[in-house]
Amino acid sequence: MTDDSSRDHVVPGSDEELETADVRGHDFRGDLDLESLLASYETTGFQATHLDEAIDVTERMQEEDAKVYLTLTSNIVSSGLRETVAALVRDGHVDVVITTSGSLTEDVIKTAKPFKMGEWDADEGRLRERGINRLGNIFVPSDRYVWLEEYLYDFFDDFFAEESIRTPTAFARELGETLEDEDSVLKQAADNDVPVYCPALTDAEVGNFLYYYRQRQDTDSDIGIEILDDYEKLIEDGMFADTTGLIAVGGGVPKHHAIMTNLFRGGADYAVYISTGMEGDGSLSGAPPNEAVSWGKIKDETETNYAQVEAEATLVFPLLVASAFYAG
Amino acid sequence: MTDDSSRDHVVPGSDEELETADVRGHDFRGDLDLESLLASYETTGFQATHLDEAIDVTERMQEEDAKVYLTLTSNIVSSGLRETVAALVRDGHVDVVITTSGSLTEDVIKTAKPFKMGEWDADEGRLRERGINRLGNIFVPSDRYVWLEEYLYDFFDDFFAEESIRTPTAFARELGETLEDEDSVLKQAADNDVPVYCPALTDAEVGNFLYYYRQRQDTDSDIGIEILDDYEKLIEDGMFADTTGLIAVGGGVPKHHAIMTNLFRGGADYAVYISTGMEGDGSLSGAPPNEAVSWGKIKDETETNYAQVEAEATLVFPLLVASAFYAG
Amino acid sequence: MTDDSSRDHVVPGSDEELETADVRGHDFRGDLDLESLLASYETTGFQATHLDEAIDVTERMQEEDAKVYLTLTSNIVSSGLRETVAALVRDGHVDVVITTSGSLTEDVIKTAKPFKMGEWDADEGRLRERGINRLGNIFVPSDRYVWLEEYLYDFFDDFFAEESIRTPTAFARELGETLEDEDSVLKQAADNDVPVYCPALTDAEVGNFLYYYRQRQDTDSDIGIEILDDYEKLIEDGMFADTTGLIAVGGGVPKHHAIMTNLFRGGADYAVYISTGMEGDGSLSGAPPNEAVSWGKIKDETETNYAQVEAEATLVFPLLVASAFYAG
Amino acid sequence: MTDDSSRDHVVPGSDEELETADVRGHDFRGDLDLESLLASYETTGFQATHLDEAIDVTERMQEEDAKVYLTLTSNIVSSGLRETVAALVRDGHVDVVITTSGSLTEDVIKTAKPFKMGEWDADEGRLRERGINRLGNIFVPSDRYVWLEEYLYDFFDDFFAEESIRTPTAFARELGETLEDEDSVLKQAADNDVPVYCPALTDAEVGNFLYYYRQRQDTDSDIGIEILDDYEKLIEDGMFADTTGLIAVGGGVPKHHAIMTNLFRGGADYAVYISTGMEGDGSLSGAPPNEAVSWGKIKDETETNYAQVEAEATLVFPLLVASAFYAG
């Protein structure tokens, strides 16, 4: 090989001038406000650009008055994002909430007693002795669950008095109606007629305390949680909507529930994912929006109608919400 | 600062000789069989050592005749790990299976028609046109779902004939009884009296086809899926067991279902996790075994009774199963 | 097991009230500016709390007038974070820069021709034909490298005229002096006497073009790049500083270079890492700050003097910089 | 929307039968040896399929007698993979090694004193007091470095006696010649004429002890490490090879060094990556093989000539080596 032929490899050259934007970050000489900072993300590249796209897609959901589905894993409610979710529901920005069971009980606890800042590296055996439960860097003293137990037993009495077989959406709504905290997701959902779907309702304290509740002598042991009615409602929620948009914070059952039921209408019109999932494990949680296109769960548009931000949600969801829903 | 004081920083020295094993990898001059290769993982460090620990913990589950819970996300059944799971159930190595809904329908499809190897980077819009659904690097032609639809309608007729409100474990068992494939997880579970828990049963094709099924004129529209009975059974499964062991392949609802119900007995005795989850996102999927100790979901022992391998499951689960259940 | 003993497991209770802050997110009813939004991260949990800690540690670096080391991987300069880094140097917030070789050439190119926004999923063979190089979702047309080649040959003539064996810091400084762009990291570093360390200087276009340059008939083939002098200087940079602080954006050689040379002074006083690395792979890039404590590379303080944010840098570095260096 | 039109969305059907293999895992009823187990990975999906492809590509490197470049990060030598790398060099399977500086010193230490198994969650301040350095779950007592210091000072005397300015490859070779351990990477490389490239040679104990060495009264303070000569050699190593293949274990400078110098020959013919890097951060470490195609660093072939396994290396590198180099 001669140097000349190697140079063709190393510096092939190009004639084409690209029409896309220049890569360029924030100018710290100028204004330093949230809007201008986030505006610079568009041309910063990597995930910053994805956050900008996510904001954009979310704004289009609003412009087109889409029915907005917000899906979230339980740890979102464990964290300070609970108040963000409650705000979105309170202010009419979200039409359907889909989540897992921990969200419901943790939202209720927080109406009475806060979760506390903790640390990742604690002596777990010692925490157990002290009655402190760890959720990442968040601590939940166990008296919260003692309180919750009584609260739920009272609620169960009323809830199952009407009928013995109930649905998760009814559970969430009627429980929400008992709450007073304006920062509660369930209260805001109940007040604003936003259904909260939660198919695996038993998989947290709701299940635990329903177990004990059924053991009681005086309880109708035929009480139960039926999940097919909700699935039908969720399908029809989407089927008859003109336009739908999904915001999936984390993955799991809630994310899949939203995209699967949007399949009935030929796919969601818009979708935004915030996720730490890994695409390469073939999981639903890690699957990027384009995988859902092959299934018809998200529509295939010429103009890009979906975006994914690969990030831990507490870092970016407040930015997305601030910019897409509350700015300007 | 003098050089001398800096040297104390750079080369502080140490008197202590550590008693632990030397770090040392496989000797490729010697035998090259699975057993000797995996044996070297013990002292290879990083995740290899974790895989060795996971094998060890799994072997102790067997020695102590623990009730073994295997939890898996749906994509495990999408992949070739389905046959591994079926083997474990068939050979009596697993006592309880907990999973999500996609596992059930995909297992049934595979009794009749295979999934096909595909690729990650496909043109998604084009796949949609061709009727091909993508699951990571696996393709599922849509005729599989056409076939499944008929199969399930027939099954639903029988299933709901008995009673109109049924449970996910009954669904899995009775559906498994209709299958003939020895590599089917559901068939083996039915044949070997291994319950298959799946609280969010609606969140996949089961839900979709139940929706259409209920729309039919001739159907009892009061059919439903009740999930509280199963949760009670799962709690009692563990509560009265002498010893329990968990093997969680992936995270999500199945993993949490297993640890949460083991809480009733004061924690699982043994636990092995295989996961790609990220601890730092505070998710249940990413939470390592020690987080479950603070909750009492896994026992706190002096001898280590849990292990986690941070890896995509298809790479390591066959190794774990081969070594812990089938070797020697 | 009785229900009572199981209840002790499930709801153990706790007497202790924790003194730490309540977990609580942003209040979207109130002001919506960058400062108040980021202030809420302190009690949002998970990585948001880490970002708050990182801002805090960075502010303490400034208050104590620490010598600040900024380390960065090359892709940071590929992205719009280049302008952020240049701002930090220009405004005197950073005293030492450590990076890899791609940063230098890309910074030079950008003084003349921009990088362009692109996309991840492009047809790579086709891009090669078009002479377009892809860096994540950033495109770099190959004419940039044609331009760079000439620019560097001219520079090499001068640079090696003085002496034939030169150091990476001299390379960066003298190259920076030739540039005019106020957003150039190298120009700002040269103007502000901030050394730019880059031990593996050959590992990018610098190496490629030095290779061709040496092939030329008329060139002194004894030119070379010597790296020991720089290492000595970097050690002494830290050894005689009262206080040092590290900000590591990404991992690799730059991060290690900073912590390793801080070992000579008994460890860095403050450290902030922004990283996507995985701790469980045992890599230097994934190693959290506490691992460096065992080595004496970061000091072990009672008050926490380090923080790590697990995130892609484009998402959080502008927030850290805005809040710690430019706010209020 | 009618049910019929929704059904077209939900069950679109497909006519096409795919020609690719069926997804199918290992049959645990049959033989259980390494070969049959790994053979099943081809059709297991997700990363298992990638490991199978990586084995395949590696076998093709051998069949075509490619010049094989092995690149590795330092922690590979910290772990038990050191012996695997030494075996590959000893048995003539690898022609070029590229690594970072920690590899060299750790390989030397291990010829005299082992690294010890440790744990991730140790009290770091306490470890510092005990003089124990932590590398993931590996412990390195600090007396190793005391020993190394003397060893290197003796070596430096000889090494710089010849010439005062030396290269990293000369350093690695001459240091390797002093060693006796058959499991040493450096010794095997020296014995088998395999060059070991390490551009950032100063970035570890080599740099630290060279620093002190130069401070000594009696030392020629003009000693230095020159890195351009090596880069030239590495380029020409590849330029005149008929066929080249890369095996990149981890990312960073070593991986980039290999692909960048293969650019001079129009790209590597074969490439296998084992990595935990994240594509979405735009890093070189996370960049999949196809990104290198746009740059001309890996050839674009119709038949796939590259593969990437997303996994921590200790889990899969022994399997790849066993299957591609030592089986059958």
Ligand SMILES: NC(=O)c1ccc[n+]([C@@H]2O[C@H](COP(=O)([O-])OP(=O)(O)OC[C@H]3O[C@@H](n4cnc5c(N)ncnc54)[C@H](O)[C@@H]3O)[C@@H](O)[C@H]2O)c1
């Ligand atoms: N606080 C809790 O997490 C909690 C409490 C009680 C019960 N549970 C139960 O555990 C089960 C499993 O939990 P889950 O289904 O809610 O999801 P999960 O916590 O298992 O998360 C699923 C996936 O979502 C993504 N994700 C999660 N958190 C994220 C974040 N902060 N940022 C970005 N991506 C993120 C990740 O990819 C993760 O693997 C559920 O049944 C739930 O009710 C959880």
Ligand SMILES: NC(=O)c1ccc[n+]([C@@H]2O[C@H](COP(=O)([O-])OP(=O)(O)OC[C@H]3O[C@@H](n4cnc5c(N)ncnc54)[C@H](O)[C@@H]3O)[C@@H](O)[C@H]2O)c1
């Ligand atoms: N094939 C499918 O994945 C599929 C099909 C139909 C329906 N669904 C539905 O989607 C919903 C969500 O799926 P899910 O709850 O089964 O889990 P999931 O796919 O969302 O995975 C949850 C977490 O488990 C871990 N994980 C997943 N795959 C892994 C692997 N290969 N190796 C290591 N760790 C892994 C990851 O941390 C992941 O974030 C469920 O209701 C399910 O029924 C899935």
